[in-house]
Amino acid sequence: MSDSDKSVVSRLRKLIGEGFYPPGERIGEVAVAEQLGVSRTPVRLAFRTLEQEGLLQRAGKRGFMVREFTEADVLCAVEVRGVLEGLAARRLAEQGLSPALAEELTVWIQKGRELLAKGYLEERDVDVWSELNRRFHETIVGSAGSPVIGDAIARNNHLPFAAADSIVIDSEALDREYRKLQLAQTQHELVLQALSHGEGARAEMLMREHAFIGLRYGELLGLGPGLGQPRADD
Amino acid sequence: MSDSDKSVVSRLRKLIGEGFYPPGERIGEVAVAEQLGVSRTPVRLAFRTLEQEGLLQRAGKRGFMVREFTEADVLCAVEVRGVLEGLAARRLAEQGLSPALAEELTVWIQKGRELLAKGYLEERDVDVWSELNRRFHETIVGSAGSPVIGDAIARNNHLPFAAADSIVIDSEALDREYRKLQLAQTQHELVLQALSHGEGARAEMLMREHAFIGLRYGELLGLGPGLGQPRADD
DNA sequence: AAGCTCTACTTTGGATCCAAACATAATATC
DNA sequence: GATATTATGTTTGGATCCAAAGTAGAGCTT
Structure with a gap:
């Protein structure tokens, strides 16, 4: 995992944890990419990692949403x-x-x-x-x-x-x-x-x-x- | 997860489970991509998923290797x-x-x-x-x-x-x-x-x-x- | 007016291109 | 002859392009 790839996962984890991306809300690749100043590619990779970690979940047919924790x-x-x-x-x-x-x-x-x-x-x-x-x-x-x-x-x-x-x-x-x-x-x-x-x-x-x-x-x-x-x- | 993306993860899981890719050996993106007949992109995505699942692990600074299970x-x-x-x-x-x-x-x-x-x-x-x-x-x-x-x-x-x-x-x-x-x-x-x-x-x-x-x-x-x-x- | 369909737009997935990093091998110098 | 440095090749990571699928909206038909 490259430094910036790791950084994208880590930064996203942080942002999600801080509630920057509201739980239950859909999270788009382009929005995050622009937010973090990288292209869609590392974001797409990070989404897969975060999905497995349980912080994101599939939103219907398309894309991911931030998982909410009770x-x-x-x-x-x-x-x-x-x-x-x-x-x-x-x-x-x-x-x-x-x-x-x-x-x-x-x-x-x-x-x-x-x-x-x-x-x-x-x-x-x-x-x-x-x-x-x-x-x-x-x-x-x-x-x-x-x-x-x-x-x-x-x-x-x-x-x-x-x-x-x-x-x-x-x-x-x-x-x-x-x-x-x-x-x-x-x-x-x-x-x-x-x-x-x-x-x-x-x-x-x-x-x-x-x-x-x-x-x-x-x-x-x-x-x-x-x-x-x-x-x-x- | 698109059908073919899911299919890549699933097929890789199967191949790894069957020992097609020997445990402990390095696994390259291009080799797998050609093997499965897709481009590197879905393979890269799949690698991240399989890493989180524990079937692959980082091989040093670069790339992944098949994890061996005792x-x-x-x-x-x-x-x-x-x-x-x-x-x-x-x-x-x-x-x-x-x-x-x-x-x-x-x-x-x-x-x-x-x-x-x-x-x-x-x-x-x-x-x-x-x-x-x-x-x-x-x-x-x-x-x-x-x-x-x-x-x-x-x-x-x-x-x-x-x-x-x-x-x-x-x-x-x-x-x-x-x-x-x-x-x-x-x-x-x-x-x-x-x-x-x-x-x-x-x-x-x-x-x-x-x-x-x-x-x-x-x-x-x-x-x-x-x-x-x-x-x-x- | 309501419902259906077609179209346009949004968003994701796949492929390809380019750059950067690591590894290896060869050559030159000590 | 050995070691260090450089150059080349291999592989991964990031960006961009294109296609496909989904969604929403508008227009048409009943």
Whole structure:
């Protein structure tokens, strides 16, 4: 994929995510091409990719429309990630956690501990957490014995809000987010514990529950509605 | 997607599945275009679709290569389908099975009963089973409250052997396949039972186990190796 | 006036052309 | 003789052209 091709897909993803192209509305190739300053060719290619990612869908006989996502869809996407990461964790527990892998996971756990040790959250901590969280999840999914699970998760993550690193939602209320990250950290540690002991079912369930942290734990901690803002990165 | 565009994706899928383009080998646009008798444009579009489906992957900086699947990948893809269909079943059980839906599922169960009632299997029964099996699964997945799960399963099903309707593998040994379908039928009935009673966890686990029927039950029934032949349909 | 049909316009799909990037091979220089 | 640089060839990506299919609108007919 050339740089600009990748860029077209990425920019379109962003624009769609931001609601620039309204959900349910038809999206034309020429309009997008002019908007992005490229010819129709890379747009046509990008549309195929975005169709497979689930952000676009066929509009009748001709062309595409922006897919609309309900709150139920978002919840479902989070659950899908939960069961898939749960599957990865269970397989990992069943095949036995190698010392090297335990080491690797402990690194990210330790980084999490250090991050939270000072008792509060700073602005720049958000990125650090996002990174270590991503690596922790990636390590588990990537070690499940086949790239198939990771692929399924990657495709699912294209849906808005579904990705694991969309946890931190409000950098204005870092004190309240702190408690959420504490919970996430504890869950990470419990997962590692279960993995180390070969407790497949427990690891699976912990991982499943962990998926909900960006969604349902807000209510619990008084952080407002369950759905946050879209993550800034892409 | 135009007819011929769809046809290019479909034909390429078939050719890749049949091993015409060897796994791990680079696949060029011009070569495929000439092979299929079209210009490069539809091939380029198809490559993007197949990349997202996971059948092709980027080969370094330039072009694509046919992805190779190990036995572990196939097993994993089956497990992925299992957890996803399990998720759908659990959600369905938790939200309560509507009378209309129970009716719908009963139709396919009943058709399965009728198919197996005569005590043996005929050649033409294979298609009938394939159809009712597909409808049974589709109905459950499609009623899970969000198309997200179905999409994830659909994407997963593009991988060879992963689809639910790749159960019937040997139309030469119909007498042995009969026992397998009997088991599948029983599992269908148990799933419906669990769904009707709102037994979410049980429905989920039954559905998960059911996913293995095309893979692991062969050994059990003395049907030879766990992996069958690719399904003929597309 | 309503419905049907024909036409004109819009939009997408396929083919081709051109440019750019990567790879390979050959030649020149150290 | 080996290495580096250049030149050529191969392949992909982007733009444009043309054709086909769909849609909408207007005009004609009943």
